[in-house]
Amino acid sequence: MPLYKSISVNSQTTVKIWKIEESYSDLLQPLDLKPQSLERVLGMKSELHQRGFLSVRHLLHEFGYTDQDLFYDDNGKPHLKDGKHISITHSFxxxxxxxxxxxxxxDIEMQRDKIAVIAHKFVDYEFNYLDKSADDYINKLTVIWGIKESLYKLFATPGMLFKEHFLVIPFTFDDGETIAWIDYKGRKYRYNTAFLEFEGFTCAYVVP
Incomplete structure (x- = not known):
């Protein structure tokens, strides 16, 4: 079972990353899925999405949970029955x-050049410190997207916009962390964020 990485962020927070190498059937076989989860996975058109969905259930098991412990609210945000907070991602x-x-x-994202084409849709303040000619431009954009996506998942409030409401403070890859802000409806919220790169992917996460 390829648990790829486990990160102890602090005494209350843990990140676990899975490298999806198993077949769909090998991932499905040991799991005890709720009927609605089974229906959902069987309805997915892409085997890549199916394997991503199932690998998340294996990660739950690594935390000591099962599919039965997980539920989603009306905004699509995941929750655990014991009251702990959870966020989920999969990419390829x-x-x-x-x-x-x-x-x-x-959030986990594959690092791809085409993110530069849509940068204007999610970057505003950050253009002040980004260098479009730098070798790490694509990687920095991917970090910014990942942090903003993580903020969006955390806040789970329809109407929030990456470009207008989320702000990522300048960072270096050596630091592997930075501060991010949500500025929404006259209130400001500050978050600690961290990021790491592996095998052409970027993972970012945020904690208040």
Missing amino acids: TFSGVIVSDKEVGI
Whole structure:
């Protein structure tokens, strides 16, 4: 079972990342899925999505949970029955789960040049410190997207916009962390964020 990485963020927060190498049937076989989860996975058109969905259930098991412990609210945000906070992500061959006593968000993205084409849709303030000619421009954009996606998952409030309401403070890859802000409806919220790169992917997560 390829648990790829486990990160102890702090005493209340853990990140676990899975490298999806198993076949669909090998992932499905040991799991005890709720009827609605089974219906959902069988309805997915892409085997990549099916394997991502199932690998998340294996990550739950790594935390000591089962599919029965997980439920979603009307905004599509995942919750655990014991009251701990959870966020989930999967992208191609990796999936990730963060569990904490506090609100959290996580995102994994493949690093791809085409993110530069849509940068204007999610970057505003950050253009002040980004260098479009730098070798790490794509990687930095991917970090910013991942942090903003994580913030969006954490806040789970329809109407929030990456470009207008989320702000990522300048960072270096050596630091592997930065501060992010949500500025929404006259209120400001500050978050600690961290990020890491592996095998052409970027993982970012946020904790209040």
